[in-house]
Amino acid sequence: GESVGLHLPTLSVQEGDNSIINCAYSNSASDYFIWYKQESGKGPQFIIDIRSNMDKRQGQRVTVLLNKTVKHLSLQIAATQPGDSAVYFCAENGGYDNRDDKIIFGKGTRLHILP
Amino acid sequence: DSGVTQTPKHLITATGQRVTLRCSPRSGDLSVYWYQQSLDQGLQFLIQYYNGEERAKGNILERFSAQQFPDLHSELNLSSLELGDSALYFCASSTGPWETQYFGPGTRLLVL
Numbered sequence: 001g002e003s004v005g006l007h008l009p010t011l012s013v014q015e016g017d018n019s020i021i022n023c024a025y026s027n028s029a030s031d032y033f034i035w036y037k038q039e040s041g042k043g044p045q046f047i048i049d050i051r052s053n054m055d056k057r058q059g060q061r062v063t064v065l066l067n068k069t070v071k072h073l074s075l076q077i078a079a080t081q082p083g084d085s086a087v088y089f090c091a092e093n094g095g096y097d098n099r100d101d102k103i104i105f106g107k108g109t110r111l112h113i114l115p
Numbered sequence: 116d117s118g119v120t121q122t123p124k125h126l127i128t129a130t131g132q133r134v135t136l137r138c139s140p141r142s143g144d145l146s147v148y149w150y151q152q153s154l155d156q157g158l159q160f161l162i163q164y165y166n167g168e169e170r171a172k173g174n175i176l177e178r179f180s181a182q183q184f185p186d187l188h189s190e191l192n193l194s195s196l197e198l199g200d201s202a203l204y205f206c207a208s209s210t211g212p213w214e215t216q217y218f219g220p221g222t223r224l225l226v227l
Contacts, residue, residue, distance in 0.1 A: 007151065027160050027215070034215060034216075036218075042220060042221075043119075043205050043207075043219055043221050044158070044205070044207075044218045046159050046215050046216070046217060049215055089157075091156065099204065103140055103148075103160070103216060104160070105157065105158040105160070106155035106157075108158075
């Protein structure tokens with residue numbers, strides 16, 4: 001499959017370790033945040049979301065943390081597996097003041113799993 | 116499988132030509148979004164439709180246009196194609212604005 005972005009930051013993690021992918025969002029009015037995973041040759045896939053009235057949300061092996069004070073979002077993946085290798089995008093909605101009414105995607109981070 | 120379908124999967128054409136990309140949203144989704152993804156630009160939002168009407172515009176060129184039909188499928192038309200238009204084009208759908216978007220597999224466009 002093709003690579004998605006040649007100049008993405010890359011996080012290399014040993015298989016079995018926990019991964020933490022960070023994202024700084026831009027709009028303090030954003031109140032809905034999403035993490036997407038994009039494997040090579042495929043479209044982005046929804047992983048987990050969080051609204052601004054929460055600071056933590058857990059899914060299956062994934063946890064999203066939101067720090068509104070510093071406009072920071074993180075995705076934690078527990079016990080990283082080879083199938084977790086992908087590019088991860090954070091996205092924000094820009095808040096209800098956003099007249100453009102769209103989701104804004106970050107640049108992405110490539111997660112590389114070491115055997 | 117997200118439930119969003121896109122055709123064709125691959126498209127090779129020449130500069131100056133016009134192509135149409137098609138998207139069928141998930142059953143029940145009223146919103147359709149189009150994105151362009153190139154190697155050095157990441158995911159760029161192009162345009163959004165909700166229940167047949169244009170809802171939001173992003174970085175969409177004037178050479179590009181889209182529409183959403185009464186059956187909610189959408190088409191993205193790209194005309195006067197240039198080499199730089201070569202990219203992956205994704206369609207996504209959601210139940211409504213601000214809701215989680217589910218992406219299709221994409222159409223890879225190569226302009227020669």
